[in-house]
Amino acid sequence: MIVEPLRSDRPIPIVVRPSSKSEATLSSLLGYIKGNKKFIEDTRLKNGAILFRDFDIENASDFEQVAHLIHPNLNDGYLGVTARTNRTKYVFTCKYLFSTTEVTNIAPIGQHTEMAYMTNRPNRIFFCCLKEPKHGGETPITDMRQVVLDADKHDPNLLKQFKAHGLTYYRNYSTPGTKVKDIAEVRSWPDIYKTTDKTEVEKVCAKDDIECIWHGDALSLVSKFPAIRKHPETGDEVWSNAVPVFYPRMRTYEFRKMIQTIGTWWYYLMYLLWIVIESLRRLFIPDTQCGLYVTYGNGVPIRTEELFKIEDIIWDNMVTFKWKKGDVIYIDNDRVSHGRLPYFGQRQIVCALGMPDVKSST
Numbered sequence: 560m561i562v563e564p565l566r567s568d569r570p571i572p573i574v575v576r577p578s579s580k581s582e583a584t585l586s587s588l589l590g591y592i593k594g595n596k597k598f599i600e601d602t603r604l605k606n607g608a609i610l611f612r613d614f615d616i617e618n619a620s621d622f623e624q625v626a627h628l629i630h631p632n633l634n635d636g637y638l639g640v641t642a643r644t645n646r647t648k649y650v651f652t653c654k655y656l657f658s659t660t661e662v663t664n665i666a667p668i669g670q671h672t673e674m675a676y677m678t679n680r681p682n683r684i685f686f687c688c689l690k691e692p693k694h695g696g697e698t699p700i701t702d703m704r705q706v707v708l709d710a711d712k713h714d715p716n717l718l719k720q721f722k723a724h725g726l727t728y729y730r731n732y733s734t735p736g737t738k739v740k741d742i743a744e745v746r747s748w749p750d751i752y753k754t755t756d757k758t759e760v761e762k763v764c765a766k767d768d769i770e771c772i773w774h775g776d777a778l779s780l781v782s783k784f785p786a787i788r789k790h791p792e793t794g795d796e797v798w799s800n801a802v803p804v805f806y807p808r809m810r811t812y813e814f815r816k817m818i819q820t821i822g823t824w825w826y827y828l829m830y831l832l833w834i835v836i837e838s839l840r841r842l843f844i845p846d847t848q849c850g851l852y853v854t855y856g857n858g859v860p861i862r863t864e865e866l867f868k869i870e871d872i873i874w875d876n877m878v879t880f881k882w883k884k885g886d887v888i889y890i891d892n893d894r895v896s897h898g899r900l901p902y903f904g905q906r907q908i909v910c911a912l913g914m915p916d917v918k919s920s921t
């Protein structure tokens with residue numbers, strides 16, 4: 560096998576690929592993983608993400624075998640904000656936010672660590688490309704340990720409020736069966752919890768340290784978590800949260816960064832369309848009533864200019880690569896974030912969530 564960084568100027572991802580055609584089979588990859596578990600874990604710990612490329616991964620079941628071998632404790636359920644359906648017991652579609660209409664594909668999804676707004680969150684995440692998108696649809700990743708180091712270097716006070724107060728996340732769900740107010744609300748609460756029994760919902764949420772606030776049959780889920788967490792193995796501080804996904808004004812800024820740094824012509828068209836959608840949204844729905852919203856942990860609104868500075872640092876550290884069919888990426892969710900760039904045309908990326916063996920304490 561050939562093992563080398565994708566880019567010489569970034570630690571992530573390390574790429575593992577076959578050195579010959581005979582090494583490209585699924586069984587060869589599984590054999591490699593079996594024989595190199597320590598190397599894979601050491602590399603994950605040192606670098607943060609490993610991309611297995613050019614192997615014969617044809618479907619969700621192949622992918623599940625790879626993910627399961629690397630991290631046996633995969634999650635077979637999903638209680639997060641996005642629309643996902645099971646493809647196998649442990650493999651989900653990864654439609655992310657805004658998946659239900661064509662409009663959805665035009666929205667960038669900012670860098671986040673998976674399910675940072677709940678206690679029982681994955682410590683690893685795997686993605687696999689079953690159909691490579693022709694136009695956009697990359698899944699950029701960012702070393703969030705480096706983001707904290709760079710932010711502190713840039714301005715020692717930049718992360719001060721986040722370190723002191725953490726974050727409060729709000730997820731607002733309309734009364735089931737009524738028209739949703741905001742496109743960030745892609746699932747109804749009975750769809751997430753597979754019940755209409757409010758007491759049952761409260762019990763499940765309590766396990767994740769999420770408070771349920773009922774407004775008749777509408778529901779707000781409120782949870783308070785750190786913005787910066789210590790990596791459980793290295794102790795390094797990591798910008799580990801879902802602020803760019805929950806902060807409504809961030810999506811417009813994401814577009815600006817995309818145009819500045821990547822600048823594909825159709826981003827401009829999508830941006831124009833997005834400006835119309837976002838202007839209408841702001842006209843009718845205040846930020847605080849969006850499907851997703853976030854404040855500092857003490858309830859004070861986040862200072863937008865502070866957030867944009869951090870976002871600049873994230874973009875400086877981001878690694879973007881074109882998906883190739885059969886790609887499997889193994890990500891340390893305690894250190895490396897992911898997002899999604901807009902796309903049009905077909906795209907099929909699936910994911911698996913690796914859970915820690917014990918309940919996370921951060």
Ligand SMILES: [Fe+2]
Pocket residue numbers: 671672673674897
């Ligand atoms: Fe995600």
